Amino acid sequence: MTKLTTILLGVSASLCLLGSTSQTTDARATKLSKGYINVSPHHYYLTKAKILTTQGTSTKRFKVTIPKGTILQPGYTTTTKRGHSYLQVSVDGLNYSIRKPFLAHKSTVSYTAWIAAKSTLFKRIKRPTYLKYYPGNHIFPTGASRIARNDGNLWQGTQLPADYLSATANRIRVTTNGYLEHFSKSPFYYSISGKPDSTTKVQKALYFNKGHLNLYFKTKPKKIATTKFHKKGNYRYRLIINRLYQNAVTNISNGKNPADPLNVDYVMVSGKYTVANKDYYMTTESINLDN
Amino acid sequence: MKIIHLLVGAMLGAVIIFNIPTHVAAADTYLKVTKNNFLKTTRQIKTYNSKKTISMTIPKNTVVQVAGVTTRNKKRYIDLNANQLNYKIRQPLIANNSTTKWTHWISTNTKNFKRVHKPTYLNFYAINKSYPKGAYRSYVADGNLWQTTVWPADPSTQSAALVQITANGYLEYSQSVNMTSLLAPKPTDSLQIQKATYSVNNGKLDLYFKTKPKFAETTRINKKGNNRYRLVIKRLFAYTATPITATNEPTNISKIEIGSRYQIGKTNYLMHLGTAEIKSKY
Numbered sequence: 001m002t003k004l005t006t007i008l009l010g011v012s013a014s015l016c017l018l019g020s021t022s023q024t025t026d027a028r029a030t031k032l033s034k035g036y037i038n039v040s041p042h043h044y045y046l047t048k049a050k051i052l053t054t055q056g057t058s059t060k061r062f063k064v065t066i067p068k069g070t071i072l073q074p075g076y077t078t079t080t081k082r083g084h085s086y087l088q089v090s091v092d093g094l095n096y097s098i099r100k101p102f103l104a105h106k107s108t109v110s111y112t113a114w115i116a117a118k119s120t121l122f123k124r125i126k127r128p129t130y131l132k133y134y135p136g137n138h139i140f141p142t143g144a145s146r147i148a149r150n151d152g153n154l155w156q157g158t159q160l161p162a163d164y165l166s167a168t169a170n171r172i173r174v175t176t177n178g179y180l181e182h183f184s185k186s187p188f189y190y191s192i193s194g195k196p197d198s199t200t201k202v203q204k205a206l207y208f209n210k211g212h213l214n215l216y217f218k219t220k221p222k223k224i225a226t227t228k229f230h231k232k233g234n235y236r237y238r239l240i241i242n243r244l245y246q247n248a249v250t251n252i253s254n255g256k257n258p259a260d261p262l263n264v265d266y267v268m269v270s271g272k273y274t275v276a277n278k279d280y281y282m283t284t285e286s287i288n289l290d291n
Numbered sequence: 292m293k294i295i296h297l298l299v300g301a302m303l304g305a306v307i308i309f310n311i312p313t314h315v316a317a318a319d320t321y322l323k324v325t326k327n328n329f330l331k332t333t334r335q336i337k338t339y340n341s342k343k344t345i346s347m348t349i350p351k352n353t354v355v356q357v358a359g360v361t362t363r364n365k366k367r368y369i370d371l372n373a374n375q376l377n378y379k380i381r382q383p384l385i386a387n388n389s390t391t392k393w394t395h396w397i398s399t400n401t402k403n404f405k406r407v408h409k410p411t412y413l414n415f416y417a418i419n420k421s422y423p424k425g426a427y428r429s430y431v432a433d434g435n436l437w438q439t440t441v442w443p444a445d446p447s448t449q450s451a452a453l454v455q456i457t458a459n460g461y462l463e464y465s466q467s468v469n470m471t472s473l474l475a476p477k478p479t480d481s482l483q484i485q486k487a488t489y490s491v492n493n494g495k496l497d498l499y500f501k502t503k504p505k506f507a508e509t510t511r512i513n514k515k516g517n518n519r520y521r522l523v524i525k526r527l528f529a530y531t532a533t534p535i536t537a538t539n540e541p542t543n544i545s546k547i548e549i550g551s552r553y554q555i556g557k558t559n560y561l562m563h564l565g566t567a568e569i570k571s572k573y
Contacts, residue, residue, distance in 0.1 A: 135572070135573065138573045140425060140426060141423040141424070141425045141426055142423070143422060143423045143426065144422060144423060144425065144426030144427075144428065145422070145426070145428070146426065146428070146567065148573075245543075245571035245572060246540065246542055246543035246544075246571060247543055247544045247545070247569050247571060248542075248544055249532070249534045249544045249547060249569070251532050260529065262440050262441055262529075262531055262552075263527075263529040263530065263531065263552070264530050264531055264532045265530070267532050267547055267567075269544075269569055271571070272542075272543075285569075287532075287547065287567050287569075289530035289532060289549050289564075290528065290530055
């Protein structure tokens with residue numbers, strides 16, 4: 001019976017991998033070899049050593065370096081039959097100096113090559129406090145015809161514009177490794193974030209219930225209004241991100257239907273925030289209608 | 292010899308014993324139907340509204356769509372949505388101000404019903420659709436076509452012209468009906484559909500009538516017979532979304548109401564498809 005369950009779990013896990021790229025690999029499916037850790041796209045990991053890897057095509061390879069002490073989230077994970085676990089890092093979640101080679105080489109992919117998930121390289125950690133301004137792992141069930149989008153990007157304004165596919169707006173976000181980045185006129189539609197016009201390491205974060213997140217910096221973040229908090233030390237500047245738990249919706253018409261402004265193909269939901277008392281929003285989900 | 296006699300006697304006895312129960316079972320068969328199955332009455336059925344305060348009669352050969360099912364004492368019962376039956380049948384509920392549109396439980400005894408396929412004239416929308424738990428969505432499509440382009444945020448205060456195709460094959464038109472009304476009032480047009488064809492490719496439902504529907508453009512195609520007038524209901528496969536604000540929170544959208552667009556002639560109609568709840572925290 002146990003054997004059968006194990007086989008069934010194995011089958012479902014491999015189906016998950018085939019069907020969707022961001023599914024969790026079930027640890028019970030394959031017994032991990034010694035020295036490998038269980039990895040999931042829903043979890044956070046701290047690098048215990050500098051990781052050198054490559055990406056690109058066989059003719060145009062480029063080097064990617066992830067420093068020791070980087071907190072990252074895998075974009076994809078897999079475990080081989082022999083019990084070796086691997087992960088690919090979504091580089092857009094990391095700060096500019098790490099993702100820079102991808103931008104310099106105009107990479108069409110936004111993740112690293114497969115990296116062995118060895119216990120000497122990675123350690124699973126709790127979700128960092130500085131990311132708590134948005135929910136991490138919400139997924140709608142198959143057949144819901146709606147997709148959770150919470151990606152950590154806060155856009156200036158009150159809600160997503162209907163022409164977002166061709167529009168730009170000011171954007172701020174905190175990377176998984178703890179950098180506050182600001183992008184002026186960032187396109188809504190991108191694969192890897194370009195060069196930020198402000199990047200500042202978060203020194204400390206305090207999360208309060210009701211959606212209040214305080215971030216503290218040693219140097220003053222450019223382009224972002226902060227309050228001076230201390231004259232000395234690591235916590236000199238403070239930024240308050242406030243989640244309002246309110247939604248706005250934007251009806252999107254992609255022109256597939258007869259040119260009629262009433263027709264809606266899908267609805268984008270904006271979760272409202274204030275950052276330093278200014279209006280911001282995050283795209284929290286999209287809802288399909290033609291189903 | 293004696294042994295043979297005994298054997299014959301035993302066989303006869305067996306035949307008699309086994310015959311009796313089969314004969315009794317044949318008398319009572321219940322159709323194992325589920326929600327949204329289609330049935331046709333095989334005799335006139337007298338029933339009530341669900342509160343058993345108003346009686347109503349469903350004639351023989353009426354096609355009905357099962358609204359709900361229940362099993363009591365190993366017998367299957369169904370109830371019906373009176374609003375899916377033509378005015379003549381639902382009229383007693385309207386006349387007596389019924390507070391419910393559901394009928395009383397009716398036995399699915401084969402003396403009452405036989406199974407039929409989903410009628411072609413209902414093919415212009417999906418009847419059996421549901422969302423999984425955690426989708427926070429509901430599907431309420433009921434075949435009612437309202438003469439409007441977008442589902443209103445406050446339907447209880449709105450009235451519009453209503454086109455209904457009942458489960459038993461009547462096309463009914465009412466000029467002004469409150470958009471949350473329980474039972475559609477007396478229609479200005481009520482015509483029996485003689486024939487229907489539906490094209491999945493272009494969403495066109497062609498309905499044929501013996502008498503001319505007054506409310507919409509029709510094409511005269513025959514001078515005689517049952518299929519003299521043709522009316523086209525076109526499904527546009529286009530959708531509308533109406534944002535609804537949360538109670539006492541004018542800046543917070545808590546759900547969207549989804550509409551599916553249709554055209555009858557050149558006039559726009561809309562069916563309310565359902566609701567997608569938007570939570571501020573999942």
